Amino acid sequence: MPELWGxxxxxxxxxxxxxxxxxxxxxxxGPPGVRIGKHVRYQPAEVLEWLNSLPKQVA
Known part of the structure; x- marks a missing residue:
């Protein structure tokens, strides 16, 4: 199981x-989080998915 982030x-x-x-x-x-008891945790792979889903802005 991959490490989860707080x-x-x-x-x-x-x-x-x-x-x-x-x-x-x-x-x-923001990226989807999972509630485990009273704590919220984030899966790094889902964070990257969320980042990649954001609209690209042209500078």
């Missing part, structure tokens, strides 16, 4: 604040 690991990976991760969760935005 909200802080996700924030570190995406280089956003932990507050941003919590706001996304309340707005049902």
């Amino acid at each position: 909200p802080q690991e996700l924030a570190d990976y995406l280089k956003v604040s932990i507050e941003t991760i919590y706001k996304w969760r309340t707005k049902r935005y």
Whole structure:
């Protein structure tokens, strides 16, 4: 089983604040998370899928 990330690991990976991760969760935005008891965990593969699904912006 692959390692799961908590909200802080996700924030570190995406280089956003932990507050941003919590706001996304309340707005049902961001990568899908799984609730395990009182904890939310993220699968790295699903995080990458979510990133790849975002619209590409031209600079």
